[in-house]
Structures are given as C-alpha cells and as structure tokens.
Amino acid sequence: MIFTDTRTINRTLAGLRAGIPLILQQGGSSSGKTFGNLYALLTHLLYDRKAERLVCSVVAETFPHLKKGAIRDFEVILEETGLFSLIKHNKTEQTFTLPNGSIIEFFSADNQTKVRGPRRDILFINEANSISWDIYYQLNLRTKGTTILDWNPSGEFWLHEMLLPAMKENEYLFTRTTYHDNPALGEKTIREIERLQDIDPTLYTIYGEGKTGKIQGLIFPSITYVAEMPERAKKRAFGLDFGFTNDPSVLVEGCELHGEVFGREVFYETGLTNDDICKRFEACGVKKTDEIFADAAEPKSIEEIRRKGWDIKAAAKGADSINFGIDLLKKYKINLTNDSTNARKEARNYKWRVDSKTGKPLNIPIDAFNHFWDAFRYYAVMNLAVEKEAPRLTIMRRQ
Numbered sequence: 525m526i527f528t529d530t531r532t533i534n535r536t537l538a539g540l541r542a543g544i545p546l547i548l549q550q551g552g553s554s555s556g557k558t559f560g561n562l563y564a565l566l567t568h569l570l571y572d573r574k575a576e577r578l579v580c581s582v583v584a585e586t587f588p589h590l591k592k593g594a595i596r597d598f599e600v601i602l603e604e605t606g607l608f609s610l611i612k613h614n615k616t617e618q619t620f621t622l623p624n625g626s627i628i629e630f631f632s633a634d635n636q637t638k639v640r641g642p643r644r645d646i647l648f649i650n651e652a653n654s655i656s657w658d659i660y661y662q663l664n665l666r667t668k669g670t671t672i673l674d675w676n677p678s679g680e681f682w683l684h685e686m687l688l689p690a691m692k693e694n695e696y697l698f699t700r701t702t703y704h705d706n707p708a709l710g711e712k713t714i715r716e717i718e719r720l721q722d723i724d725p726t727l728y729t730i731y732g733e734g735k736t737g738k739i740q741g742l743i744f745p746s747i748t749y750v751a752e753m754p755e756r757a758k759k760r761a762f763g764l765d766f767g768f769t770n771d772p773s774v775l776v777e778g779c780e781l782h783g784e785v786f787g788r789e790v791f792y793e794t795g796l797t798n799d800d801i802c803k804r805f806e807a808c809g810v811k812k813t814d815e816i817f818a819d820a821a822e823p824k825s826i827e828e829i830r831r832k833g834w835d836i837k838a839a840a841k842g843a844d845s846i847n848f849g850i851d852l853l854k855k856y857k858i859n860l861t862n863d864s865t866n867a868r869k870e871a872r873n874y875k876w877r878v879d880s881k882t883g884k885p886l887n888i889p890i891d892a893f894n895h896f897w898d899a900f901r902y903y904a905v906m907n908l909a910v911e912k913e914a915p916r917l918t919i920m921r922r923q
Contacts, residue, residue, distance in 0.1 A: 526604045531705045532560025533567075539697040540568045540646070540670055546691070548683070549674035551701035552734035554713050557674040558650055559597045565648060565672075566601060569626040577625040578645040583663060585654040586749075587632040588863035590618075594650050595630050633659045641666075648672040657682035677736040678872065684736075702734040716770055723892045727873065741876040741885030743850060744897070748859045749868070753788050757781040762810065763839070763903030764801075764818040765895050766825055767794060772866075773801055774895045775808070775816075778903035785856040785908065787900050789864035798828045805834065817902040839902035840909075846889060849901030852908055867896040 532549055539547040551557045565580055582598075584590045595618065602608040602620075612621040618630040631638045633655040643666040649655065652673040660682065664671050673683065688696075703709055703717050720728035730737040757779035765774045775790040790808050810816070812833050818826050820841035829836045842848075860867050873893040876885035 525708070526563070526601065527707045528563065530556050530560050530707065531699065531701050532556050533564045535697065535699040536561050536564035536672060537568060539672075540564065541572065542697075543670065544695070544697045545670060546687075546696035547670060547672040548696055548698045549672065549701065550677050550698070550734060550736070551674065551705075552703055553676065553717055553731035554703045554706055554709055555701035555734060556706035556708070557701060558594055559601070561648055561650075561672055561674055562594060562598050563601055565628065565646065566598075566605075566607075566622075569622055569628065570624065578627075578669075579643075580626070580628045580646040580648065581638075581644045581663070581667075582628060582630045582648045582650065583633055583639075583655075584650040585633050586862045586865070587635075589654075589865050589868075590630050590632060590650070592865050598628070598630075633663075639663060643668060645669045646672070649674075651675055652683065653678065653681040657686060676730060677734060678730050679738045680736060700734050702732065712770060720892065724875070724877070724890050726878070727890070727892065739873060739875060741878060742872070743874045743876060743889055744854070744858060744871050746858075747868075747871050748857065749862050750786070750859045752861055753777065753779060753786050754781045757786060759907040761815040761817065761903055761907050762790070763899040763901065764816050764836070765899035765902070766819050766822045767895065768796065769794065772895050774866075774899045775801075775804070775810070776867075776896060776899040776903060778900060778907065780856070780908060783856065784859055785853065785904070786859045786861075787864065787867065787896075787903075788861040789867045789896060792866040792896065798825050802829060802832050802834065810834075815906075817906045819898070819902065837906075840905045845905070846898075846901070847887065849905050850889065850897075852904050853897075853900065856908070864896070867900075870894065870896045 532555070536547055536549065549557045549561060569578060569580060582590070582594050584594060598620070602611060610623050620628045633639060639659055639662050645668050647663055647667040649660065649663065649672070652660065653675040703714060717732050720732055726737050726739065729735050758781065760777070760779040763776045763778060767773045772792050772794045773796040774792045777788040777790055779786050790810070791804050796804065813835060816834060816836040817839040818836055820838035823838065826836055826838055870893040874897055875890055877888040877890055878885055
C-alpha cells in the first residue's frame, strides 16, 4: 500500500507546480524522502499539463546505491500504482519512458559522460551530501527547471557553505522530515531509530529528529572505494555476522594484497534463518570449500551451517576482541567495493562513544552501524593477525 499524502510528497509536488528552482528535503532515517520525491516526480510528469515530454534525471553517488535504493523504490511505485505495463523501461540505460513522452533516467555521479552530458528539465539528487560540489554544479548547470536535493543531515556540506548564502528565500523550498512523517514505517524500524537515543544522542539528533548534526570520532574515517575485488589476492575468506529481526545477517568477503585489505559486502539482510543463509551462500557464489569465520557467540548456528557442508568456523573471541579487530583493520589501507552500499553508510556513522562531559571520544565503539564491520573483523582476526599481535585473543585455529 502506498501512502500518497505524506509531507515529502505534498511539499515536493507544491514546489514542482510552482516552478521553484530548488527543492530541499532534509530528513532523518526512514522519513520517506526518496520514495516521496519519486512519487511526486512521477505524479507531476504524468498529470501536469505542462510536464509533457520532459526529461528528469535521478542521480546518486554510485549506481549500486541507485539500484538498491531509488530504482527499487521507483519500480515498487510503478507496480503498486499499476503503471508498470504502461511504461517503456530500457534496462540497459535505466530509463523509464512515460505514456506522454516524458522520461525519467537514473545514473550515478561517477558517470562523467552523463554528468557533463545532455541537458534535462528536472534534476533529483538523492543523498546530495554524498556527492561533490563540482558534480552538483555540472548537473545543475545543465538543468532547465527544478532541482531537488535530499539528504540525511550528518553535517553541513556545500549546500550550506556555497549554495544557500547566495540564494534568496523565494528561490528555494526547504522541508525537514522525520520517521514520524512516514506512515508506512513498521514498528521494528521505529524501535531501531529510537534505540539511538540511548546509544548516541548525536546520531538520534541526525537520524531520529532530522536535525543537522556533526558526526565526530569516526572509527574508519579513511576508506577507499574500488570497482571490484582484486583477482590475485591473498588470504581470501569470508566473515559472517548473524542477525535476524532487528539486525541484519551480513556476509563479507575479504582479502589482502600488497599490504592493503579489501572488503566486499556479499549480502546484508534481516529475517534470514540458517537455512536462508545457506541458500544465500549458494546464490552469491560462495563455494563450500571457502572458509567462513562467524560470530563465536552463535555456536548452534555455526554447527547447523557446518552440518550442511559449509566450511564455517567460530572466529576468535576474547577480552577486548572488538577493539583488537578494529586496531587490526586500522593497520591496513582499507578498500571496499563500490557495491558495498550498506558498508559505505556504516563507515560514515560507526564511531567511538563520546564522553558526555568533555565531548572527547572514548575508546569504546558504539553498538550501531557496526554489522558489516563485525563481519569484517571476524575475517581479519582469523586471516590478518600474526602471533605477536594476538596475546589477548584465544585464536581458534583453522583445521
């Protein structure tokens, strides 16, 4: 069921119909920004008499991000509204041609041919704070009409520093939304967002209240993103973190090459039973001869998966094992693949706890935005650690 009377939809539609040059949608986690903006765009292009034969570009940082986010949301909207059969979808170019000749195209900000290519009538940049000012400038320069930006307010960026100071109030429409503005949200997601109040007040300010914050004390502040895992790497294996209802089960492929560590998010899903996890192994091309290191706190799950023929073992667990694994990873230059979209989000939010009195980071990681990193740690401690580095851990030897 689609809720069509949300704050994001109403505000974006009003801005499009009024021809406002810039529509700004700042919002917390799961506030319905992306879905609402896409629904508003589709409605405007289909039913506004002036919107025939227009071109709308939807842009995000990477194509994997688009595929898992905006494109998936847009396809849901088309299915739920019964419009899919009326739309011409070019899967190669990821363009959707509407019955009136208008086109909605999806491409990534790293596609220089399209960033600096043809003009458009409407531009929607999803998670605008993830792209550079130069990319925004090139895209907006080639946009005849309205530009829509949405973002999670994890800190000020070029919008606040370069764009807004040069604009008049009647040139943009600003909206702030929170998870309370999304009627389609389930209780599980609401609980997870509200849990941030106890984990880290700054994160709740950003993702719960949708207010501009500033994330400090990131654990992994310097990540390099690469197209794919290297072919001739060493120590290739997998790390598995178990989850189910609230937390995702996460499988990470890891390897090492020339003193650098590489990681790839294989899957990141909630609601997976152990049988489901085994099926996901097969679907993702994991071989039964591949080594998988999993959370030692789940011996029953490890044994169930092992009995199905997978080479799975408990990762090292011991006093201070979380910090040990973090320190171990930080010894390397960390490279993650572009399609590791959840890992990218975690990297931007996984941080040290902060002393409430001094504001200084403590040597204690928050228990949030850490599912990918837990799985990556299990890989690291079993493949990258050397004897002299691991006196605090009881290393469980590979057989």
